[in-house]
Amino acid sequence: MTTTSWQDQRPPGPPVAERSRAEAHGIGCKNMVQLVQLRWLAVGGQIVTIAGVTLLLGLRLPLGPMVAVLMGLVGLNIASLLLLSRRRTVANTELFAALMLDVAALGVQLYFSGGATNPFIFLCNSPGLSLGSNHP
Numbered sequence: 001m002t003t004t005s006w007q008d009q010r011p012p013g014p015p016v017a018e019r020s021r022a023e024a025h026g027i028g029c030k031n032m033v034q035l036v037q038l039r040w041l042a043v044g045g046q047i048v049t050i051a052g053v054t055l056l057l058g059l060r061l062p063l064g065p066m067v068a069v070l071m072g073l074v075g076l077n078i079a080s081l082l083l084l085s086r087r088r089t090v091a092n093t094e095l096f097a098a099l100m101l102d103v104a105a106l107g108v109q110l111y112f113s114g115g116a117t118n119p120f121i122f123l124c125n126s127p128g129l130s131l132g133s134n135h136p
Helices: 016-056 063-086 092-112 121-134
Strands: none
Touching: 016 063, 016 092, 063 092
């Protein structure tokens, strides 16, 4: 009867610690891709909302600063896509920074569209909820 040691029962491939690190880097990229996709949806929604409020409801909004914020978000998305195309890892600090820029942009848009009296003020919680749902 032959006995096998625990070392012979290991799965093939790199050690567990290396695989976990590689999986974590892959998760960072997936989260950044998801953040970019959500940001495109947010930009589209903001364009539709600003156009609808201005054209259909006749409300006057400071379009210059609001469009500048939208252009900043588009620029952030392009930079994020370039980052993703050049490397395979995204650090948690990069995800956090991108999410904080999203929160800041939303806060600026809310400031220019009525501040605390804006009925969409609850949307400031959306990025945090998104981040919280993606991490165990």
